[in-house]
Amino acid sequence: MSQLGIDHALTVPPPTAVRSPTASRLVRRALTVAPLLLIGAWAAADWPSMRDGAARLAAADPGWLLAAAFFTCLSWVVAALIRQGALPERLPPGLLLASQFAAGAANHVLPAxxxxHAxxxxFxxxxxxxxxxxxxxxxxxxxxxPVAKTLVLLVFLLAFPGLLRLGELVPDGRTMALVAGAVLTLLALTALLLTAVRPLRRxxxxxxxxxLTDARVLHTRPSRVLALWGGAAATPLVQGSVIxxxxxxxxxxxxxAQVVLALLLSSTAVGAVPAPGGxxxxxxxxxxxMAAFGAPVGLATATVIAYRVLTVWVPLLPGALVLSALVQRKVL
Structure with a gap:
């Protein structure tokens, strides 16, 4: 090759390679759109309940609805407070609150x-x-x-003894035996699994x-104890206030008091059933x-449907948008 050909080869830049989107970028884009798609599918499947609840809310007293909206917003603050109380490190308050608002949308799509948690x-x-x-x-x-909720339930039962006339709400001995047997069986299966499958043990x-180490450290800091246990105890009170x-x-x-106690009893009885958001x-x-406490069945049903619309359907789309934005900005 002549000297001119060598110089030309050295000065001409190689052709620029066409860059394709990386796999992580494609996954992030898919995660950004996924919450909106899931919510759209769920809305189509549960449209009758949403429509009925929205119609009932439209005819409700606006002052009480404003109070319900306030307690709904307070529930996200309480959730963020508990999350902070479960960690020694200080988390950014704004992003933590935004993550819990987004987590609420994800919580109503997946069970348990x-x-x-994801x-x-x-975050x-x-x-x-x-x-x-x-x-x-x-x-x-x-x-x-659940420990804090049980303590709140005991406090309610002691503070309002007149509400103890529950009749058929009190489980009989057979039901209690079945529950105790299920708990013991679950513990035995867990122990057996850890004993038999050695890779899981470590x-x-x-x-x-x-x-245990983090729990011991957290319980030496009063601010974390107050955030963790105070927030956990406030959760059923705030949720009951919404209802x-x-x-x-x-x-x-x-x-x-009757509504909050009804929530405590019902969520304690069947709260372990893995349904989306309970x-x-x-x-x-x-x-x-609530019907056992004297409320008409139709009105109690309307209350629960309207409550679900206010706490699930109304914040669902904004929560999904916040979730997508947090994924896009790599906060999640």
């Missing part, structure tokens, strides 16, 4: 709070929390909430040690319990 786990990982410690905080969150024990104010807007003839079994039990 899996959607909310969103929160991703904590993005904040630099190791996966093991983030998972331990979710476990602590899931443990504290990560489970590591997670348990991490959770009560929605019921008052429709003319429900029950007191605030929808279905808890709703039926809540209607049955």
């Amino acid at each position: 709070s899996l959607g909310a 969103v929160t786990l991703r 904590l990982q993005r904040q630099g929390i190791p996966t093991g410690r983030a998972t331990a905080s979710l476990a602590l969150y899931s443990l504290v909430k 990560p489970v024990l590591s997670l348990l040690r991490t959770a 009560a104010t929605v019921g008052f807007s429709l003319g429900l003839p029950l007191s605030w 929808i279905g079994p808890v709703d039926a039990a809540l209607v049955f319990t």
Whole structure:
């Protein structure tokens, strides 16, 4: 090759390669659109309930509905407070609140709070929390909430002894034996699984040690104890306040204490059923319990339907948009 050909080869830049979107970018785009698609499919499947609840809310008292909207917004603040209380590190308050608002949308699509836990786990990982410690905080969150709810239920039963005339709501000995047997069976199967499957033993024990260490550290800090346990105790009170104010807007003839106690009893009885956001079994039990307290069945049903529209359907689209925005900005 001549010197001129060599110089030309050195000066001519190679052709620019066409860059294709990376796999992670495609996955992120899919995750951005997925919440909206899931919500659209769910709205099409549950359109009659949404339409009926919206019609009832349109005829309700606006003052009580405004109070219900306030308690609905307060529920996201309380959720963020509990999440912060389950971790020693300080999380950014604005992003934490936004993540819990988005987690609410995901929680109503997947059962057993899996959607909310998945969103929160991703948020904590993005904040630099190791996966093991983030998972331990979710476990602590899931443990504290039912314990605090049970304590609140006991306080209500002691504070309002006149509400104890529950009749057929009180489970008989056979039902209690079945529940105890199911719990013991679950514990035995878990122990057997950990004993038989050795690869599971090490990560489970590591997670348990991490959770115990973090729990011990958290309970030496009064601010974290107040956020964790105070928020967990406030959760059923705030949720019950939403139901009560929605019921008052429709003319429900029950007191605030009766509505909150009905929620505590129904969610404790069937709250372990893995339905999305507790929808279905808890709703039926809540209607049955309010009817046992003296509310007309039709009005109790209307209250629960309107409550679900206000707390699920109204914030669902904004929550999905926030979820997509957080994914797009790599907060999740």
